[in-house]
Amino acid sequence: MTSKSPEEEHPSVTLFRQYLRIRTVQPKPDYGTNPALSSILLNSHTDVVPVFKEHWSHDPFEAFKDSEGYIYARGAQDMKCVSIQYLEAVRRLKVEGHRFPRTIHMTFVPDEEVGGHQGMELFVQRPEFHALRAGFALDEGIANPTDAFTVFYSERSPWWVRVTSTGRPGHGSLFIEDTAAEKLHKVVSSILAFREKEWQRLQSNPHLKEGAVTSVNLTKLEGGVAYNVVPATMSASFDFRVAPDVDFKAFEEQLQSWCQAAGEGVTLEFAQKWMHPQVTPTDDSNPWWAAFSRVCKDMNLSLEPEIMPAATDSRFIRAVGVPALGFSPLNRTPVLLHDHDERLHEAVFLRGVDIYTRLLPALASVPALPSES
Ligand SMILES: CSCC[C@H](NC=O)C(=O)O
Ligand SMILES: [Zn+2]
Numbered sequence: 423m424t425s426k427s428p429e430e431e432h433p434s435v436t437l438f439r440q441y442l443r444i445r446t447v448q449p450k451p452d453y454g455t456n457p458a459l460s461s462i463l464l465n466s467h468t469d470v471v472p473v474f475k476e477h478w479s480h481d482p483f484e485a486f487k488d489s490e491g492y493i494y495a496r497g498a499q500d501m502k503c504v505s506i507q508y509l510e511a512v513r514r515l516k517v518e519g520h521r522f523p524r525t526i527h528m529t530f531v532p533d534e535e536v537g538g539h540q541g542m543e544l545f546v547q548r549p550e551f552h553a554l555r556a557g558f559a560l561d562e563g564i565a566n567p568t569d570a571f572t573v574f575y576s577e578r579s580p581w582w583v584r585v586t587s588t589g590r591p592g593h594g595s596l597f598i599e600d601t602a603a604e605k606l607h608k609v610v611s612s613i614l615a616f617r618e619k620e621w622q623r624l625q626s627n628p629h630l631k632e633g634a635v636t637s638v639n640l641t642k643l644e645g646g647v648a649y650n651v652v653p654a655t656m657s658a659s660f661d662f663r664v665a666p667d668v669d670f671k672a673f674e675e676q677l678q679s680w681c682q683a684a685g686e687g688v689t690l691e692f693a694q695k696w697m698h699p700q701v702t703p704t705d706d707s708n709p710w711w712a713a714f715s716r717v718c719k720d721m722n723l724s725l726e727p728e729i730m731p732a733a734t735d736s737r738f739i740r741a742v743g744v745p746a747l748g749f750s751p752l753n754r755t756p757v758l759l760h761d762h763d764e765r766l767h768e769a770v771f772l773r774g775v776d777i778y779t780r781l782l783p784a785l786a787s788v789p790a791l792p793s794e795s
C-alpha cells in the first residue's frame with residue numbers, strides 16, 4: 423500500500439502533501455482557500471495551529487513521508503486531510519460521471535482555530551450562505567486509535583471566563599485584610615472543586631464520554647507587580663466547555679454566586695460565551711443520519727457517536743438550523759491534533775477517500791424531506 427518512491431505515489435497522496443505544505447499558520451495564515459457551496463455542505467478549515475518545531479521529528483511543513491507511509495505535518499489530521507479527501511472523493515465521482523439529486527458544495531474556511539469569528543460565524547449570516555440552501559453538513563471530527571470511527575453530533579459550548587478580584591493593597595510584610603489574592607483563591611477553589619466533581623462523574627460512569635460532562639481548566643493567572651507589594655487587582659482565566667444538557671442560566675448564576683461568596687469586588691467577564699448548543703439527532707428520525715449510518719454499516723465501519731469536547735465550526739452551522747455531523751474518517755490513528763509530530767498514514771488517508779466516495783452519493787440522494795416538498 424505504501425509507495426516507496428515519488429513516481430509510485432498515489433496522486434491523491436501527492437495532492438494531500440502539496441496542501442500540507444501551504445503555511446496556513448495562525449496568526450498570519452497563508453490561505454489557499456477554494457470555497458464552493460451546496461445543499462450538502464462539506465466544510466473544512468484551512469488554518470492550522472502553531473508548531474513547536476524543536477519537538478518535531480520532521481519539518482512540520484514539509485509533509486515528510488517515512489518509510490512506513492506516515493505523513494508528518496501540521497494539519498495532517500486537523501484537518502487538511504479531510505479537505506483533500508472531500509476533493510478527491512468529489513473528483514472520483516465526477517470522473518465516473520455520477521449525478522445526484524442534491525448538489526454537493528465544499529467550503530474551505532479561515533480562522534476556525536481562533537474561534538471562527540472572522541470565518542464561519544460571519545459566513546453563516548451572509549446571504550451567500552443562505553443562497554446555498556444547505557440541508558446537511560459534514561465537518562471535522564477527531565481520529566480514533568481503534569478500529570472504530572468517532573462521529574460528533576453536538577458540541578460543548580466554550581465559555582472563556584475571566585474572574586477579576588480587587589482588594590486592599592499595601593506592604594508585603596503586613597497581614598493586610600481583604601486582599602485580591604485571598605478572594606481570587608476562593609473562586610479558584612470553588613471552580614476547581616467543580617472541576618473535580620465533573621471529573622469524578624466522568625470517571626465513575628463508563629457510559630459517559632468526555633464531551634458529556636462540563637470541563638474547566640484554569641489557564642491564566644495575572645496580577646502583581648513586586649514581591650513586597652500586595653496588589654489591588656488579580657485575575658484568573660478559565661476555559662469552560664459546557665455540556666449541551668446544562669441549564670445555561672443556572673450555570674451562569676452558579677459562577678456569579680461563587681464570585682459573590684468570595685467577597686466584595688469580585689467580578690467576572692466572558693471572552694467567549696456560546697449560548698446556542700444544538701444536537702443533531704442520531705436516530706432514523708433524521709434522514710441524514712439514516713443515510714450516513716447506513717453507508718457505514720454497509721462498509722462494515724463501526725461508529726462511536728459522541729459530543730465534541732472542543733469547539734468547531736459545526737456549532738455555527740447547527741445554530742442556523744443546518745444539521746451537521748463532525749466526522750474525520752481516521753481510524754487506527756493516534757489522536758495528534760494540535761500535538762507534536764501530527765501525522766497520518768497514507769493508507770488511512772486513502773481509505774477516507776473511499777469512505778467519502780460512498781457517503782457522498784448516499785447523502786446527495788436523500789429523498790426530498792417533508793419541508794422540501
Ligand atoms: C472557543 S473558540 C476556539 C476554538 C477552538 N477550536 C479548535 O481547537 C477550541 O479551543 O475548541
Ligand atoms: Zn480543526
Ligand SMILES: [Zn+2]
Pocket residue numbers: 471500535759760
Ligand atoms: Zn484544531
